[in-house]
Amino acid sequence: MRSLILALGIGAAAAVAGCGSDEGPAETGAGGSEIPALSGPPTRGPSEPALLETEDRPAAQASPQEDDAGAAGGGGAPSPPEQSAAGGGGAPSPPEQSAAGGGGAPSPPELSAAGTVVDPDPGWEEELESSPVGFSAYSWDTDFSRHTVPFDEIFSGGVPRDGIPPIYAPAHVGVEESDGWLEEQEPVVYVEIAGDARAYPLQILTWHEIVNDTVGGVPVAVTFCPLCNSAVAFDRRLDGVVHTFGVSGNLRNSDLIMWDHETQTWWQQLTGEAIVGGLAGRRLSVLPAHIVSYGDFRAARPDGLVLSRETGHVRPYGSNPYAGYDRVDKPPFLFTGDLDGRLLPKERVAAVTLDGVDLAFPYSALRKEGAVNHAVGGVGLVVFYKPGTVSALDGRSIPDSRDVGSTAVYRSGLDGRALTFRADGGVFVDDQTGSRWNILGEAVGGPLAGSRLRPIASADHFWFAWAAFKPDTVIYRGGAGD
Numbered sequence: 199m200r201s202l203i204l205a206l207g208i209g210a211a212a213a214v215a216g217c218g219s220d221e222g223p224a225e226t227g228a229g230g231s232e233i234p235a236l237s238g239p240p241t242r243g244p245s246e247p248a249l250l251e252t253e254d255r256p257a258a259q260a261s262p263q264e265d266d267a268g269a270a271g272g273g274g275a276p277s278p279p280e281q282s283a284a285g286g287g288g289a290p291s292p293p294e295q296s297a298a299g300g301g302g303a304p305s306p307p308e309l310s311a312a313g314t315v316v317d318p319d320p321g322w323e324e325e326l327e328s329s330p331v332g333f334s335a336y337s338w339d340t341d342f343s344r345h346t347v348p349f350d351e352i353f354s355g356g357v358p359r360d361g362i363p364p365i366y367a368p369a370h371v372g373v374e375e376s377d378g379w380l381e382e383q384e385p386v387v388y389v390e391i392a393g394d395a396r397a398y399p400l401q402i403l404t405w406h407e408i409v410n411d412t413v414g415g416v417p418v419a420v421t422f423c424p425l426c427n428s429a430v431a432f433d434r435r436l437d438g439v440v441h442t443f444g445v446s447g448n449l450r451n452s453d454l455i456m457w458d459h460e461t462q463t464w465w466q467q468l469t470g471e472a473i474v475g476g477l478a479g480r481r482l483s484v485l486p487a488h489i490v491s492y493g494d495f496r497a498a499r500p501d502g503l504v505l506s507r508e509t510g511h512v513r514p515y516g517s518n519p520y521a522g523y524d525r526v527d528k529p530p531f532l533f534t535g536d537l538d539g540r541l542l543p544k545e546r547v548a549a550v551t552l553d554g555v556d557l558a559f560p561y562s563a564l565r566k567e568g569a570v571n572h573a574v575g576g577v578g579l580v581v582f583y584k585p586g587t588v589s590a591l592d593g594r595s596i597p598d599s600r601d602v603g604s605t606a607v608y609r610s611g612l613d614g615r616a617l618t619f620r621a622d623g624g625v626f627v628d629d630q631t632g633s634r635w636n637i638l639g640e641a642v643g644g645p646l647a648g649s650r651l652r653p654i655a656s657a658d659h660f661w662f663a664w665a666a667f668k669p670d671t672v673i674y675r676g677g678a679g680d
Contacts (some may be wrong), residue, residue, distance in 0.1 A: 256289040316479040318343040340462040344478040362445045363455035364408035370503035382493030383596040395502035400590035405513040423454035431487035451666040486653035488606045491587040524591035538665035548605040549664045550656040556668040569623020578610040608651035
């Protein structure tokens with residue numbers, strides 16, 4: 199199935215047969231009902247709403263998928279063009295930024311590069327030969343002796359290396375130009391570093407999946423895996439080397455596996471972890487990146503830049519080659535593991551890891567509450583939800599797809615003061631000062647106007663994907679009394 203879908207990236211067709219109708223049911227909890235208030239939540243402080251127990255996790259076996267093997271090699275990808283990205287010898291680090299601050303840019307990432315390269319596996323050749331391998335190692339100069347996952351968890355997505363072409367030399371335009379082809383409700387990935395605000399429309403990322411860029415002097419990779427609805431941004435620097443990323447053509451847990459041109463290591467997109475190759479065991483720094491509506495980005499950052507449609511490739515941008523894919527009750531493509539039955543597979547969740555705790559805030563709960571105040575290990579956070587952003591994976595025309603809303607996660611403290619928030623008519627109001635905040639975490643009115651909340655790296659994944667990589671996730675079940 200996925201090979202059929204992605205083959206459309208080479209042609210001009212945008213519709214996909216057999217992917218279901220364009221209209222899907224509203225996102226709900228497992229079994230089709232709203233997420234229940236289960237008894238016996240884990241221990242929590244007085245400011246923490248009840249959560250679903252991680253042990254209450256019935257598993258449903260995924261349906262066998264089609265086209266789970268194919269060539270991943272091909273003749274290697276061409277070298278990327280020269281870029282003006284900050285330095286091969288290590289770009290300057292972004293400046294330290296405060297959580298508040300009139301007009302200050304968002305803070306550095308919550309997750310820093312970490313991990314240690316694993317030792318070579320002496321039995322790797324035997325494992326590779328004996329495993330029902332769903333990918334081709336041909337033409338790769340990857341060190342397969344170093345791997346952190348079994349080879350039989352990796353499958354070809356049906357396209358060769360860079361068959362879904364990443365963008366190596368992106369161009370950007372101002373909002374005056376992008377207004378001509380972007381609708382207000384369309385989803386964009388918002389990234390801002392050191393006051394440099396960028397929007398990466400999903401109508402483009404759906405066809406390319408990776409953009410190698412430089413934002414605020416920092417080399418970044420802005421990525422999107424349509425099969426998991428996962429938009430994640432990374433710092434491309436590791437140990438003083440700026441890496442350039444491409445699309446390997448392979449998947450694990452239905453999620454994109456990236457590759458770097460410098461070592462041909464394979465990287466898991468959802469987690470930023472190197473899983474096969476010379477850097478296996480290392481992890482990229484995750485940068486705050488939120489899917490928001492183009493209208494919200496333009497209103498808050500009228501001087502911001504938007505990824506241009508002039509990508510060097512001919513694609514029907516604005517059309518969706520995955521029409522109907524995000525129906526919450528449909529199984530994911532090329533996923534062979536057990537589905538975590540606590541939520542429907544493609545329920546969207548605002549997913550975050552904080553202080554070693556993995557959390558998921560289902561859209562079905564966020565839609566009812568608008569703002570969720572929570573705390574982990576004494577660290578306060580707030581999750582904002584705002585309607586007005588359409589799905590990139592629903593109808594054949596992205597602008598005409600259904601409204602799924604958008605989320606963002608922030609630390610709720612500001613200059614040593616704890617704040618709590620509530621949603622109010624498209625903005626968010628803090629209970630302490632009555633200041634009004636937008637989805638980008640900026641106070642737009644009231645005593646704190648101009649202040650900025652510190653973003654926490656989070657993403658709006660499909661539940662099945664987040665649960666596959668984070669099986670001990672605690673699920674928010676709604677505030678008391680819901």
